[in-house]
Each structure stands twice: as C-alpha cells, then as structure tokens.
Amino acid sequence: MNKTYVDLGLPSGTLWATCNVGANSPEEYGDYFAWGEIHPKNVYDWSTYKYCNGGGDKLTKYCDDSEFGNNGFTDNLTTLLPSDDAATANWGSDWCMPSDDQWEELLENTTNVWTTQNGVNGRLFTGNNGNSLFLPAAGHRWDGGLYSVGSSGLYWSSSLLTGRPGGAWRFYFSSDCYYMDYLRSNGLSVRAVRSARQN
Numbered sequence: 001m002n003k004t005y006v007d008l009g010l011p012s013g014t015l016w017a018t019c020n021v022g023a024n025s026p027e028e029y030g031d032y033f034a035w036g037e038i039h040p041k042n043v044y045d046w047s048t049y050k051y052c053n054g055g056g057d058k059l060t061k062y063c064d065d066s067e068f069g070n071n072g073f074t075d076n077l078t079t080l081l082p083s084d085d086a087a088t089a090n091w092g093s094d095w096c097m098p099s100d101d102q103w104e105e106l107l108e109n110t111t112n113v114w115t116t117q118n119g120v121n122g123r124l125f126t127g128n129n130g131n132s133l134f135l136p137a138a139g140h141r142w143d144g145g146l147y148s149v150g151s152s153g154l155y156w157s158s159s160l161l162t163g164r165p166g167g168a169w170r171f172y173f174s175s176d177c178y179y180m181d182y183l184r185s186n187g188l189s190v191r192a193v194r195s196a197r198q199n
Contacts, residue, residue, distance in 0.1 A: 007131060008110055008128075008129065011109060014195060017087075017095065021090050029138035031086075032141040034049055035185070044141045062168075079160065087193075096194070097156055097158040099159050100169040101159075106125060114174075114175045121175075123135050123137075140154045141186060152173065
C-alpha cells in the first residue's frame with residue numbers, strides 16, 4: 001500500500017495521504033468500508049452492518065440518542081475509536097480517517113476542480129503552496145452493487161452525525177458540486193490523514 005502523503009499548507013498542518021486505503025496510486029479506487037468497519041465485504045446494508053441489530057434505529061455502538069439505540073442503547077461515542085478506524089487499523093497508528101472539521105479545512109483552504117487524471121475522473125485539490133491532492137470518483141457500495149463509479153466520490157469522516165446517529169459525516173462530490181453529507185451502512189472510500197508532528 002502506498003502510504004505517502006502531501007502537505008497542502010493547511011492551517012492545522014494536517015497531511016493527507018496521496019491515495020485511498022486499499023489503493024497503490026492516487027487514481028486507484030481502493031477498498032470500500034462501512035462506517036466503523038475495518039474490512040471490505042461483499043454486501044453493504046443494515047443486515048450486515050457490524051454495529052446494529054438489523055437496522056439504523058437499533059445501533060449497538062456509536063449512539064448518542066436512545067431512539068436510535070438497540071433497546072434504548074447509548075454510549076455517546078461520537079468519533080471512531082482507533083480500533084474501528086479503517087485508516088488506523090489498516091495503515092497503523094500514524095494514520096486516521098479525517099474528521100468532518102478536517103474535510104471542511106481542506107475545502108476552505110484549497111481550490112478544487114473536477115478533472116481527469118491518468119484516465120480517471122475525480123477532484124483535484126490544490127493548496128496555497130502549490131501542492132495538489134487527487135480524489136478519484138470511486139462511487140460507493142450498497143447491497144452487493146457498486147454505483148456511480150466515475151461520476152461521484154464518497155469519502156468517510158471519523159465523525160458521527162450527532163443527534164442522528166444512524167448516519168455519519170461523509171464528503172461527497174460530483175462533476176458539478178461537493179458537500180458534506182451522511183450515511184453509515186454504505187461502503188465508501190477512505191482517505192487517511194496524519195498530523196504534521198508525525199512527519
């Protein structure tokens with residue numbers, strides 16, 4: 001696995017991996033993960049999701065609202081633990097999934113354009129220092145299918161959607177828009193980050 005990173009000159013000093021978890025180059029899609037799971041699988045839905053009892057309103061971990069918890073369960077965990085973070089579990093303790101704040105920082109402190117890099121559609125983010133980061137439009141997994149490849153990218157954050165814990169924050173983009181949104185049991189891409197002090 002390619003574990004190199006790019007410094008985009010972000011205020012926090014956050015360094016972004018140059019490729020997705022499970023990929024060996026910036027253009028490869030890599031693996032897909034349900035939120036809080038650390039291994040890819042064949043079917044992505046609530047029936048196969050690790051931290052629920054069959055549905056998004058029967059959560060067994062990462063739940064801050066008893067209406068969504070299995071038999072009223074809550075644990076008030078709102079950020080993935082390292083053992084449930086696909087970046088940390090697969091790449092080691094220097095790496096983690098970005099928080100929603102880190103995604104926002106990326107958006108606010110870079111310019112980005114829809115482009116094609118080595119034949120692969122995606123978005124290219126360029127920092128004020130001139131360095132760039134490419135995110136391929138890898139689509140997403142739901143049930144047993146793979147959808148929207150080449151037309152959209154969906155990337156997890158490590159942050160629960162508080163108050164609506166059946167979801168977690170993700171970053172979504174297509175050719176004409178990008179925004180923060182949420183899901184949880186779908187299979188999405190993971191792009192890892194690390195802090196500057198680990199450089």
